[in-house]
Amino acid sequence: MSDRSNSKPETGAFFARDRAWHPPAFAPGYKTSVLRSPQRALLSLDGTISEITGPVFGHSILNELDNDLIHNFAKPGESAIGERIIVHGRVLDERGGPVPGVLLEFWQANAGGRYRHKKETYLAAIDPNFGGCGRAITDGDGHYAFRTIRPGAYPWPNGVNDWRPAHIHFSVFGHGFAQRLITQMYFEGDPMIWKCPIVGTIPDKQAIEQLIAPLDWGNTIPMDARAYKFDIVLRGRRSTLFENRLEGN
Amino acid sequence: MVQDLGYLKETPSQTAGPYVHIGLTPNYSEIGGVYETDLGSVMVNDKTLGERITVMGRVIDGAGAPVKDAVLEIWQADSAGIYNSPSELRGTADPNFTGWGRCPTSSTDGVFRFGTIKPGRVPFKDGRKMAPHITVWIVARGINIGLHTRMYFPEETEANAEDPLLARIEHRDRLATLIAEKEGSVYTFDIHLQGDKETVFLDI
Numbered sequence: 501m502s503d504r505s506n507s508k509p510e511t512g513a514f515f516a517r518d519r520a521w522h523p524p525a526f527a528p529g530y531k532t533s534v535l536r537s538p539q540r541a542l543l544s545l546d547g548t549i550s551e552i553t554g555p556v557f558g559h560s561i562l563n564e565l566d567n568d569l570i571h572n573f574a575k576p577g578e579s580a581i582g583e584r585i586i587v588h589g590r591v592l593d594e595r596g597g598p599v600p601g602v603l604l605e606f607w608q609a610n611a612g613g614r615y616r617h618k619k620e621t622y623l624a625a626i627d628p629n630f631g632g633c634g635r636a637i638t639d640g641d642g643h644y645a646f647r648t649i650r651p652g653a654y655p656w657p658n659g660v661n662d663w664r665p666a667h668i669h670f671s672v673f674g675h676g677f678a679q680r681l682i683t684q685m686y687f688e689g690d691p692m693i694w695k696c697p698i699v700g701t702i703p704d705k706q707a708i709e710q711l712i713a714p715l716d717w718g719n720t721i722p723m724d725a726r727a728y729k730f731d732i733v734l735r736g737r738r739s740t741l742f743e744n745r746l747e748g749n
Numbered sequence: 750m751v752q753d754l755g756y757l758k759e760t761p762s763q764t765a766g767p768y769v770h771i772g773l774t775p776n777y778s779e780i781g782g783v784y785e786t787d788l789g790s791v792m793v794n795d796k797t798l799g800e801r802i803t804v805m806g807r808v809i810d811g812a813g814a815p816v817k818d819a820v821l822e823i824w825q826a827d828s829a830g831i832y833n834s835p836s837e838l839r840g841t842a843d844p845n846f847t848g849w850g851r852c853p854t855s856s857t858d859g860v861f862r863f864g865t866i867k868p869g870r871v872p873f874k875d876g877r878k879m880a881p882h883i884t885v886w887i888v889a890r891g892i893n894i895g896l897h898t899r900m901y902f903p904e905e906t907e908a909n910a911e912d913p914l915l916a917r918i919e920h921r922d923r924l925a926t927l928i929a930e931k932e933g934s935v936y937t938f939d940i941h942l943q944g945d946k947e948t949v950f951l952d953i
Contacts, residue, residue, distance in 0.1 A: 518758070521758055537891075537942070563785075596757055675834075684763040
């Protein structure tokens, strides 16, 4: 399971999470959060070995088409319908360094905003050549990339007339289980972003802007696919400035 | 002016949403043929060392209803108390044990179920031993940031009594929310998101 590189593994505890930057558990504009949010305070504890460590996945789990959502569910010779895009970026930690060798998983609706899921009842059509899932592992510099179609906006039963902006869900592992993160990527210039109650669970406008991927003209492939760049920042590890103390045993 | 510390801000969390299964457990969500198996669905094989156990339970919302669209991940040490992680410097973990599992709560009865082994004890930072435990992480529609908690073992009375995390729980009647119920090799660990029986969740 482990994909050990030559670099010395980092073992410091993680920076405390800034929970005022993240959305709060209780955010009544997003109705489902009302009954699914803890009301008691979280119990705080500096990371122990149980959170500093975490699973790391080797490239052996990946198939050739795992990062190509246009083709990984399509019939041979066919492809998903929609705007062809590339999404790429880096996974960094709060100290600005790359986080290599971490698994990212992506899922999304098709070009019409329809998810391939049995609980989904939106009247927009399923694309027979689009599954909507993909995954990638960051390289030595923390880079990842995948190819997909741009998802459509879709309506959901929250307010009477709520629509999600076009978005791609991201699941990111780090090197420690405390870095585990699920988030959503939005697209530059989408006016729906600022109307969305789920986006609105995030209190700080700057934090929301961190989820908006800009159009990356430089990496757009002419006559093929436009590119969007989405960098992800995971919790930083404290430097192990002092290791000359008895700990961990 | 002082120097800029130069740190970045962590990417903010967003809910995993109701269709999280498409990305994390596509085979469960009937998207076949993309991945061979759903990652984390198998933690052990027939060579794995340690006592085989089943960990199951439900996630229950503030109205007492089971949450049928959650995904849980667990992370734990092997039977000798070693994590299968590059950041583990105390030894090499059992190569036949992943230490990590992922399971959706069933869309019909809301039950999650992991086939795993009972973990060994691992040290706290000051060298004291923590009681055997399994780290649990929960995401779902309506949960804006993944919830961390821990499952402890009811038969480990002595170890639990000296566990540094359990010792930090001010309201002692809440300890019970982190301790599973045991019947044979099956541990039942219900997670209450809200209300009288609310599980202790961690900022860790």
